[in-house]
Amino acid sequence: MSSRELVRQEWVKLLDTFSRDFAGTMARLEVVGTGGAQHVIVDHMPFAGMTADLKDGEDSVVVSFAQGENGVFDHTVSDVQNVSIDELNGRVARVEIASGDGTTTVFSLHDDSGK
Template identity: 30%
Template sequence: MRSRKLERSEWKPYSDRVSKALVGKRAEVEVVSLDLGRQVQAEWSPIYGLTFDPKDNLFEIALEGLDHLIRAPQEVHVLEGPEGLESVEIVDADGRRQIVRLKEPLALPPPEKA
């Protein structure tokens, strides 16, 4: 696994590129800060994409049933493994860490015919 900090100039192209690879994955979104503690915003929901809008200085994490917005991001860290992106951590202007963990959905075998 490899963790790295993305430069601001990488945020949009990186998010555009990985959004295509997120189709079919599940995500957990957790917000961590001293004032809030740890709060899970979404628990292994289908993820539709991760985008950065430089004009509005806004990250959007689109999940089934949740549109998680991160205003005024300050830092972005990604953890990549042999199978691709494993997690993204975005630190906002208030120092809150928004952690998006990714996993493949559980693949069950087809039901047996009776």
């Protein structure tokens, strides 16, 4: 698996493309604290999309999951310092979003996605 950090100007375009490519794929979202403690936010839920908001210095990323028929669960990461991706076989398999508070939000696709 190869990893690379995205420059800020790439965040919106790459996350939009990633969202189109993997919408509906089962995924996991967890937050890793500064001491390494992990807190699972979502596990094995359909991915709905990921967007970056860079205007007015917001620097936030929202990760969305489909919930029920018409529901959506959003998780917002504020004060984003960097976004990095891990690729496997030429496709993004994992996104790490580092926040100014020292936490890292980790998004990963489930292997059984079939995509």
